[in-house]
């Protein structure tokens with residue numbers, strides 16, 4: 001059954017723009033991205049938006065729907081109040097390009113700062129043996145589709161622009177996946193504290209709330225990293241012990 | 249290269265969210281307020297209201313004044329800073345009060361106004377990194393709570409059970425579930441290990457980590473259950489002792 005909804009979509013370039021209203025006739029089962037495509041097909045062929053898989057797996061269609069950072073392709077219209085105008089606007093934590101498109105390339109520069117996996121030397125029998133139960137923990141983080149919704153919602157980036165000092169939840173999760181890996185031999189704790197700025201996170205869990213892959217970013221990645229940083233830098237007894245024993 | 253968008257200072261509470269995002273932080277702030285006001289009042293009350301029959305109020309456990317001659321104030325004053333410090337530095341507690349009390353942020357994608365932010369890198373919040381020390385102290389309190397739980401069956405006329413026994417039991421059980429789901433404990437027992445198959449007692453520590461993780465998954469729930477049951481534990485015993493209401497004896 002088709003019906004008409006009122007949509008308000010942000011249009012403009014480099015933060016200069018405004019909301020445009022569209023009356024769109026929609027069908028059952030449509031998601032927000034379908035409605036955006038319908039607007040493109042009917043009223044505004046030049047409406048810019050990024051998308052790719054329409055299956056919640058490429059992480060391209062991130063936007064804010066009724067103020068909530070979401071994947072447009074995974075937000076069904078019937079989950080939104082139909083009697084009110086539905087707003088769709090671009091992510092806030094990244095430079096605006098045009099309409100619903102933002103420039104997320106900052107994330108790739110952060111990623112480059114992270115030292116890659118550095119496996120320990122092979123065992124005497126020439127293997128790199130590890131067990132499934134040991135890597136279960138880090139496999140959770142590999143579900144990430146790099147939609148950057150978590151980066152966008154994090155107040156340290158979104159409101160305070162700590163982009164220079166803070167890697168953000170997505171990359172703290174990546175750092176956790178490397179640090180906790182049973183075969184990895186690198187030590188990224190100093191980077192996690194300073195370059196990664198884990199202390200800017202105040203564990204208020206908005207990243208976890210918006211993650212479409214339901215990764216427990218705060219509980220399973222960031223808090224364990226904070227505990228490791230505390231071991232090294234904030235635990236007076238452990239620090240004294242290291243001084244006395246000469247261990248690092 | 250400087251980043252071109254220096255963060256958008258959204259006006260305080262500004263958002264385009266249409267759901268009831270303010271309900272939860274408001275309820276949390278109200279609960280904190282009631283608890284803090286009540287606990288402060290209770291801590292300055294005369295000590296004779298701290299126990300009734302076999303029950304002792306959780307606020308007064310253990311009674312350290314026995315070892316401090318001349319300390320005539322309430323024993324609660326010597327104890328309450330431990331659970332208070334534990335909850336204030338608790339990873340879940342931090343989320344709850346950063347959102348509901350300091351509004352940093354009040355809710356996700358809701359404006360926090362024009363203000364500076366240093367997070368947990370500077371005073372005062374950097375002190376939250378000391379959470380593990382409160383964990384060590386509060387673990388001792390948990391042991392005392394279990395002693396009081398067993399004592400709550402020992403009436404003057406022998407073994408028995410009253411409504412107060414259940415109140416003390418609820419406090420003891422929820423406090424235990426809350427403390428043993430602590431993130432610092434999860435790290436300590438096994439979370440800090442990368443390679444369990446290389447570490448000494450790695451398998452046991454992996455199991456311990458898994459066990460704490462089960463409780464940790466509900467840490468928020470146990471935080472509130474324990475806050476309410478510990479507060480009600482004191483209310484119940486105090487009201488019995490003051491004669492406001494009577495304990496119901498089952499057998």
Ligand code: SF4
Pocket residue numbers: 150153154155156168169200201202203204205206207208218222
């Ligand atoms: S939990 Fe930390 S990283 Fe995640 S959104 Fe909140 S402040 Fe940002």
Ligand code: SF4
Pocket residue numbers: 059143144145146147148149150151169170173207210211212213214215217
């Ligand atoms: S962690 Fe989740 S929210 Fe963040 S980029 Fe990955 S999939 Fe998206």
Ligand code: FES
Pocket residue numbers: 051052053054055056057058059060061062071072073074
């Ligand atoms: S279009 Fe690929 S995640 Fe939405």
